Amino acid sequence: MASESGREASPSGITRRRLLERAAAAGIVVGSAGIFGAAENAFGAALATPKRGGTLRIGMVGGGQSETLDPNLAVSTIDTCRMLTLYDLLVHARPDLSLEMRLATDFLPNKRANLWTIKLRKGVVWHNGKPFGADDVMYTLRRIAGSKTNGALPAVQPFDLAHMRKVNAHEFELPLHVPIADLSSAFVFYPMVIVQNGWKNFSKPVGTGAFMADKFKPGQGSLFTRNPHYWMSGLPYVDAVEISSIPDSAARLNALLSGQVDAVEQLTFAQAKDQQQKGQIRVLVGNGPQIVPVTMSADLKPFNDVRVRQAFRLMADRPALIAGAQFGYGQIGNDLAGKGLKWYASNLPQRHQDIDKAKFLLKKAGAENLDVTLYSSTAIAGMLESATIFAQQAKKAGVTVHVNNGPPDTYFTSKYLKWAFGQTNWPAIPIPNWINESLTSKAFYNETHWRRPSFDKLVLKAQAEQNTAKATELWHEVQKVLYDQGGYLIWGFAPFLDGVSKKVNGVVPSGFFALGNFDFQHFWLS
Amino acid sequence: MTELAAPDLALADVPSRRRRHPLVGFVFRRIAAGIVTLFIVSILLFAGTNVLPGDVASAVLGRDSTPAGLAAIRKELNLNRPAPERYWNWLSGFVRGDLGSSVASQAVSGRPTPISGLIGDRIRNTAVLALCTVLLLVPLSIVFGVLSAMRAGRTADHAVTTISLGLISLPEFVTGTLLILLLAQWLGLLPGVSLIAIGDTVFTNPSILVLPVLTLLAASLAQTTRMVRAGMLEVLRSDYVEWARLCGHRERDVVFRYALRNALAPTVQVIALNVQWLVGGIIVTEYVFGYPGIGQALVQAVSARDVPYVLSVGMLIAIVYITLNVIADVLVVLLVPRLRTAQ
Numbered sequence: 001m002a003s004e005s006g007r008e009a010s011p012s013g014i015t016r017r018r019l020l021e022r023a024a025a026a027g028i029v030v031g032s033a034g035i036f037g038a039a040e041n042a043f044g045a046a047l048a049t050p051k052r053g054g055t056l057r058i059g060m061v062g063g064g065q066s067e068t069l070d071p072n073l074a075v076s077t078i079d080t081c082r083m084l085t086l087y088d089l090l091v092h093a094r095p096d097l098s099l100e101m102r103l104a105t106d107f108l109p110n111k112r113a114n115l116w117t118i119k120l121r122k123g124v125v126w127h128n129g130k131p132f133g134a135d136d137v138m139y140t141l142r143r144i145a146g147s148k149t150n151g152a153l154p155a156v157q158p159f160d161l162a163h164m165r166k167v168n169a170h171e172f173e174l175p176l177h178v179p180i181a182d183l184s185s186a187f188v189f190y191p192m193v194i195v196q197n198g199w200k201n202f203s204k205p206v207g208t209g210a211f212m213a214d215k216f217k218p219g220q221g222s223l224f225t226r227n228p229h230y231w232m233s234g235l236p237y238v239d240a241v242e243i244s245s246i247p248d249s250a251a252r253l254n255a256l257l258s259g260q261v262d263a264v265e266q267l268t269f270a271q272a273k274d275q276q277q278k279g280q281i282r283v284l285v286g287n288g289p290q291i292v293p294v295t296m297s298a299d300l301k302p303f304n305d306v307r308v309r310q311a312f313r314l315m316a317d318r319p320a321l322i323a324g325a326q327f328g329y330g331q332i333g334n335d336l337a338g339k340g341l342k343w344y345a346s347n348l349p350q351r352h353q354d355i356d357k358a359k360f361l362l363k364k365a366g367a368e369n370l371d372v373t374l375y376s377s378t379a380i381a382g383m384l385e386s387a388t389i390f391a392q393q394a395k396k397a398g399v400t401v402h403v404n405n406g407p408p409d410t411y412f413t414s415k416y417l418k419w420a421f422g423q424t425n426w427p428a429i430p431i432p433n434w435i436n437e438s439l440t441s442k443a444f445y446n447e448t449h450w451r452r453p454s455f456d457k458l459v460l461k462a463q464a465e466q467n468t469a470k471a472t473e474l475w476h477e478v479q480k481v482l483y484d485q486g487g488y489l490i491w492g493f494a495p496f497l498d499g500v501s502k503k504v505n506g507v508v509p510s511g512f513f514a515l516g517n518f519d520f521q522h523f524w525l526s
Numbered sequence: 527m528t529e530l531a532a533p534d535l536a537l538a539d540v541p542s543r544r545r546r547h548p549l550v551g552f553v554f555r556r557i558a559a560g561i562v563t564l565f566i567v568s569i570l571l572f573a574g575t576n577v578l579p580g581d582v583a584s585a586v587l588g589r590d591s592t593p594a595g596l597a598a599i600r601k602e603l604n605l606n607r608p609a610p611e612r613y614w615n616w617l618s619g620f621v622r623g624d625l626g627s628s629v630a631s632q633a634v635s636g637r638p639t640p641i642s643g644l645i646g647d648r649i650r651n652t653a654v655l656a657l658c659t660v661l662l663l664v665p666l667s668i669v670f671g672v673l674s675a676m677r678a679g680r681t682a683d684h685a686v687t688t689i690s691l692g693l694i695s696l697p698e699f700v701t702g703t704l705l706i707l708l709l710a711q712w713l714g715l716l717p718g719v720s721l722i723a724i725g726d727t728v729f730t731n732p733s734i735l736v737l738p739v740l741t742l743l744a745a746s747l748a749q750t751t752r753m754v755r756a757g758m759l760e761v762l763r764s765d766y767v768e769w770a771r772l773c774g775h776r777e778r779d780v781v782f783r784y785a786l787r788n789a790l791a792p793t794v795q796v797i798a799l800n801v802q803w804l805v806g807g808i809i810v811t812e813y814v815f816g817y818p819g820i821g822q823a824l825v826q827a828v829s830a831r832d833v834p835y836v837l838s839v840g841m842l843i844a845i846v847y848i849t850l851n852v853i854a855d856v857l858v859v860l861l862v863p864r865l866r867t868a869q
Contacts, residue, residue, distance in 0.1 A: 064826030065644070065835065066586050068634035075586065148595035149587055203635060218631065219826050220818050221724040244721055244816075247826065250703065251816040254718035258710045261721070409829055413584035 062245025087193035095510035179464035288511015448487030671754025798854030
């Protein structure tokens with residue numbers, strides 16, 4: 001896992017591998033399990049002892065009046081940022097994409113992996129003083145399933161919540177509709193943060209997180225103060241976190257450069273490149289599995305012929321797309337999601353541009369001189385750029401691609417899931433969840449119109465397999481099918497690009513989410 | 527928007543021999559015209575927000591939207607009602623002083639959130655910004671305009687005209703960016719972004735006002751100065767100024783006692799035009815500087831498809847715009863006796 005991201009230089013010029021070596025040399029054992037935020041601790045210890053106090057000021061894109069502290073309604077990244085600051089997840093993804101137990105301590109399956117006993121952390125208290133326990137988690141799961149708007153709705157669908165049972169104050173049983181052998185990774189989604197049993201008033205939120213809500217004005221900012229009873233002993237370091245909405249990307253960077261905020265999310269590719277050269281601030285490059293792929297619908301012309309899908313994947317010049325659409329940031333893709341994550345099929349050969357073969361396949365499919373429309377938009381950084389570059393590359397194979405630049409605000413709500421040829425975006429998401437959400441017959445986001453009963457069966461089998469070696473084999477088999485026949489053209493992976501002031505310590509670039517997964521309890525100001 | 531007042535006034539005045547001041551009729555006419563204009567604006571605003579693709583439900587839910595989720599929000603927010611009904615509900619409330627409630631807030635909080643409660647701070651912030659700009663704009667433009675007219679053709683005049691021409695041709699987002707680069711990033715004198723920490727007011731740290739005010743001033747001051755100069759030059763070349771000079775009045779008296787007052791009439795119009803332009807310029811400027819005013823809120827509300835918010839704030843801006851227009855017309859009539867006495 002770490003080997004992929006280890007190759008990428010971090011902004012300070014230290015690769016993650018070198019960093020870990022240095023930490024090891026300093027006498028710190030970086031274990032794989034049981035040490036919370038091993039990488040962060042190593043980073044801090046390698047430089048200096050953390051300093052306490054101060055207010056950490058964060059600049060985010062913001063979501064206007066619809067910003068919220070209710071996990072069921074959260075949608076923009078500023079909401080995510082606040083969720084992870086106020087509340088805790090059962091399981092948290094580390095910057096290196098491995099998993100860390102937070103409010104859960106253990107996931108124990110039965111033999112068929114369709115009934116799980118989930119053990120919870122003891123000694124955790126809510127911001128209002130109540131003790132945390134199984135009732136809270138069970139309430140949260142039911143609340144997610146009962147809402148029509150929670151972003152993690154697909155993740156709770158396999159849970160049989162009607163038959164969920166409390167064992168004791170810190171343990172409950174979760175039965176599943178289908179066996180899932182790797183359940184813990186289903187809890188890493190931020191809308192699954194745990195809320196208090198019976199809590200409904202989310203204008204006055206109560207969490208177990210490192211910071212407590214003090215002030216909040218949607219579209220403007222929020223002030224959260226240090227939780228003195230936080231369960232991670234000694235954390236957080238800073239006294240308060242102030243999160244402001246700064247919609248304009250130039251204004252965000254200006255705020256950081258002139259010292260009005262300490263960290264900002266979402267630098268543009270151009271800003272990141274420029275600031276890395278100037279060196280006034282630290283640019284966080286979080287290489288991870290985020291993708292902005294092209295989708296081809298397997299049931300619509302001309303993509304209902306597998307040879308056309310194969311030909312299109314061979315027309316893409318992936319390094320040129322990375323260089324042109326992402327200013328050279330990120331890694332090239334192999335038409336599979338989740339590079340660096342558990343179960344990723346890294347054994348499959350890297351696909352490269354092959355115009356002759358593409359032409360040959362198109363000819364065999366009787367689809368020469370194709371003329372297609374690619375639905376694109378500026379909704380996601382690099383989306384329109386990659387569409388335009390791909391259209392030029394396709395010309396070499398005699399294919400005319402018209403790029404339709406749609407309004408960004410409604411890109412994912414108007415023709416999305418209906419078009420034959422479009423683009424999409426996936427954040428880091430565990431591979432089994434991604435496949436379940438986008439590639440099974442009943443998938444919520446079936447962007448490539450991929451409906452194969454035999455494929456569904458294979459996915460269920462892989463998901464139920466408890467033997468890791470066998471499960472790996474099965475998941476690789478699943479991905480081989482997609483690699484050979486699927487409708488996704490995943491040409492590259494996009495990093496998270498954020499800027500932090502040199503005063504900020506304890507932040508590690510993460511491939512899972514922006515600003516080192518918003519793990520502000522580890523941040524400290526020098 | 528600035529119709530010439532004279533013909534209106536003549537008509538209002540000729541038939542009636544009543545003792546009503548001629549200005550009163552004129553003011554009533556202008557106000558009536560303003561109300562009709564506002565009504566048309568309200569229709570255009572409503573039509574505009576309805577033409578935008580998507581609605582608040584799809585904006586709030588984004589990609590996570592399911593048909594069930596969308597339907598639930600639309601039902602809760604009465605978005606399924608026919609357009610004329612929604613327009614009437616909003617307009618009848620607005621006329622009674624009820625700005626309605628923000629649907630984007632309601633979608634995420636589940637409770638009606640009155641817009642009046644949301645915009646108070648933002649209106650105050652914008653008012654402070656606008657007021658600071660106008661208070662600098664008026665005296666500075668008159669001083670520079672008069673100076674440059676008196677020194678017409680000399681170095682000072684050339685400097686003023688060249689600089690102002692340059693500034694006019696720069697849109698405010700360019701001026702703003704250049705000012706940030708120079709004063710905030712290179713010299714480090716001023717904050718580059720006008721953030722107001724939560725719980726603070728704009729007066730906690732007034733330095734955040736400097737760059738937005740300078741940005742707004744740059745274009746409006748240049749424009750106004752040029753118009754004042756042109757008006758002043760014309761007056762200085764007129765017969766009565768020549769006559770005053772021939773009578774042996776000192777040049778200072780000629781300029782300030784006779785020429786300036788007549789030159790001010792077109793100036794008031796120009797200043798009014800520029801203040802109205804400020805209403806639009808403020809929206810862009812607030813966005814560039816992240817200043818939490820009403821303009822920034824309007825931009826956010828449009829992307830959130832918060833229709834009642836856009837409508838109500840849009841109407842408030844239109845009211846300010848039209849009111850300024852009426853005030854400017856009245857001031858012109860007051861300043862120029864020629865327009866007051868019907869022939």
